[in-house]
Amino acid sequence: MKTAISVPDSTFERVEIAAKQLGVSRSEFFARAAERWLDTLDDDGTTAAIDAAIADLPADHAFTDAAAAALASDDRG
Template identity: 50%
Template sequence: MKTAISIRDEIFEAAELSAKALGMSRSELYSTAVKEFVDRHSSRRITERLNEVYGNDDAASLLDDQLQALQFRTLSGEDRT
């Protein structure tokens, strides 16, 4: 898909140099950069959601108290801090 974007001149110039140094096209560089950005932020959303479920604050945890107790027992040898 073709798209048009606006970026600052210094970012464009740095991207041009990077693409050339890496032996890739401008399109490939931008596609790779956007994919990495999206992947990184997807991971953060997953981590945030897991923290909501398994958070350190027992009152804020979405886990049932009994289920949480069972999970902690299965981690008996691991550091829980």
């Protein structure tokens, strides 16, 4: 897919330098950067979904107490 984007001159210059140092084209640099950013967004969304699911669960002190005790015994051991 071919596309055109506009970036500030300073960003373009930094990309030029980084792409040359990495031995990749500008297109590959931007594609990798976009993939990395999208992966980060996916990870953030996953974390938020897990946090929301956990927040909806009732508190289970028996489980957390048992987990804490197990961790404490592992630390001694």
